[in-house]
Amino acid sequence: MKIVITTYPFSQIVSNCNVVYNTKKMKYSQSEIRDVISKENPDVIIAGTERYSSDELDMCPNLKLISRVGVGVSSIDLGECKRRNIEVRNTPDAPTNSVVELTLSFILTLTKKLHLQKMWNKTIGKELNECVVGIVGYGRIGKKVAEKLQVFNPKEILINDILLQDSVKLDELCSRCDIISFHTPTLDNTITYSELDKMKKDVILINTSRGTLFNEDDLYRWLKTNTSASAAIDVFENEPYVNGDLCKLDNVFLTPHIGSYTSNAREKMESEALKNVETFIGGDLI
Numbered sequence: 001m002k003i004v005i006t007t008y009p010f011s012q013i014v015s016n017c018n019v020v021y022n023t024k025k026m027k028y029s030q031s032e033i034r035d036v037i038s039k040e041n042p043d044v045i046i047a048g049t050e051r052y053s054s055d056e057l058d059m060c061p062n063l064k065l066i067s068r069v070g071v072g073v074s075s076i077d078l079g080e081c082k083r084r085n086i087e088v089r090n091t092p093d094a095p096t097n098s099v100v101e102l103t104l105s106f107i108l109t110l111t112k113k114l115h116l117q118k119m120w121n122k123t124i125g126k127e128l129n130e131c132v133v134g135i136v137g138y139g140r141i142g143k144k145v146a147e148k149l150q151v152f153n154p155k156e157i158l159i160n161d162i163l164l165q166d167s168v169k170l171d172e173l174c175s176r177c178d179i180i181s182f183h184t185p186t187l188d189n190t191i192t193y194s195e196l197d198k199m200k201k202d203v204i205l206i207n208t209s210r211g212t213l214f215n216e217d218d219l220y221r222w223l224k225t226n227t228s229a230s231a232a233i234d235v236f237e238n239e240p241y242v243n244g245d246l247c248k249l250d251n252v253f254l255t256p257h258i259g260s261y262t263s264n265a266r267e268k269m270e271s272e273a274l275k276n277v278e279t280f281i282g283g284d285l286i
Contacts, residue, residue, distance in 0.1 A: 001281060002062070004040050006033060007048035007069045012270045027240060034059060044280075046273050049239070049257075052076045057084060067276040069269045070260060071095060074185045074210060089276040092140065094268035095260030100144040102259050103181055103208050106232035107133075107149075110204045111179070115230070115253045126178070128152035134177035136160045136170065137184030137209065145181060154179075174199050181206040182213055193218040202228040208259045211236040220245040227251055234259050 001017045008022040020040050022028065028036065033050045038059035045052075045066050052066060057080055066076060068090040081088050109115060112125040133154045135142045138161035146157050158168045158177060161184070170187070174180060175198055182205075189195075192215045199205075207213060216237055223229055223246075232253040233246065239257055246252050260269060 001044065002040060002042045003044045003046060003277065004036060004042035005046040006036065006050060007046060009266070010046065010069070010270055011267070012274050014274065037063075044277055046277065047076075049075055052081070054080045057081070057086065065089070065277065065280050067273045067280075069273045072185055072210065074212070087280060089273075089280070091269045091272035091276070094272050095265045096140045096144060098262045098265035099141050099208050099259040100148060102234060102255075103141070103145050103183075103206055104148060106206045106208070106234075106253065107179060107181065107204070109253060110206075110230045110232055113230075116250065128154050128179075130155065131178035132156045132158065132176055134158045134160065134168075134173040134180040136173065136180065136182045136187075138164055138167075139183065141208075142181075142183035145183065171198070177203065179204040179206065182209045184213070185210055187213055190215050191219075193222050196222040196226075199229070201226055202230075205229070205231040205233075207231070208234045211239070211241075216244065216246065220249070223249055223251055 002020070003014060003017050004020045006022055006028055008025055008027065010021065024032065027048060028050060030051060034056060037045065037056060041060050041062050043062050043064050045063065047066050047068050049070065049072065052075065054077060057063065063086050065087045066081065068088065071090055071092050073088055073090055076088055078088060111128060111131070113123040116123040129152065131154050133149060135146055135157065138159050142161070146159065149157060158173045160170050160173045161167050174195065178200060180203060191213060196218065219231065223231060230251040234255045234257055236244070246254060260266065
C-alpha cells in the first residue's frame with residue numbers, strides 16, 4: 001500500500017505502509033502535484049486543497065482513496081472519482097471551531113477598523129449591535145458563527161441556505177446587511193461587480209469558505225472604488241495568493257488560508273484523515 005501525503009504540515013506518523021511525504025514543506029503547486037502522483041502512482045492520497053480532475057486521476061491509475069485533510073472537496077471531481085471507483089472522504093468536524101473563531105476575529109477587526117488604525121490617527125468604527133449580519137451557508141460553521149454572534153446582540157441575523165425553510169433570498173440579504181459572512185462551498189452564481197454594487201456602500205465582507213465564491217478581479221475593482229466598504233479574506237481562487245491586486249488595498253485584510261491553522265484543529269484533521277484511510281483499508285496505521 002503506497003500513500004502519498006501532499007498536504008503540509010502532517011505530523012502523524014504512518015506505519016505499515018510505503019509513505020511519501022511532502023518534501024517541499026509548503027503547499028505544492030498543481031504542476032508539482034502532478035509530478036508527485038505520476039511518479040509515485042499511489043493507492044491513497046492524503047490531500048490538501050489541490051485539484052483532482054480527470055487529468056490528475058489519469059496519472060495515478062492505482063488510486064483507490066483520496067482522504068482530504070479539511071472540509072471542502074469542491075476541488076475534487078467527485079463524478080469522475082465515482083466513475084473510477086475512487087472513494088473520497090474528508091474531515092468535516094475537526095476545523096469547525098477554528099474557522100468560527102477566525103470569522104469572529106475578522107468581524108471584530110473590520111467593525112473596529114483595526115486594520116486602519118494608526119498611532120496616533122484614529123479611524124471610527126462600529127458596534128455589532130448597530131449591524132444587521134448576514135450568514136450565507138448554514139452548515140456546521142455557519143450555525144456556530146450565528147450562535148456565537150448572539151452574545152454581541154446584533155440588530156438582526158439573516159440566514160441564506162438552500163436547505164433552510166425560512167431562508168432569506170441572497171439578493172435581499174446582500175442589500176440589507178452591514179456584515180456578510182460566507183460559509184458555503186458554492187453559490188448559484190459567482191459574485192461579480194453587479195452583485196457587489198447592490199450591497200451597502202460600507203458593507204463588511206467576510207470569506208473564510210472558498211476563493212471561488214467571488215470574482216476576485218471584480219471584488220478588487222469594487223473595493224478600490226468603494227473605499228468605505230471592507231473585506232477580510234482567508235481563501236483565494238489560486239493559492240498561495242502573494243502578489244494579487246487585493247494586496248494593494250487598505251480596506252482589505254488578508255490572511256494566508258489559516259482558518260483551520262491551529263494546533264488543535266490541525267491535529268484533529270490529520271488524525272481524522274488517517275482514520276479515514278484506516279477504515280478504508282481495514283488496517284492499523286498509527
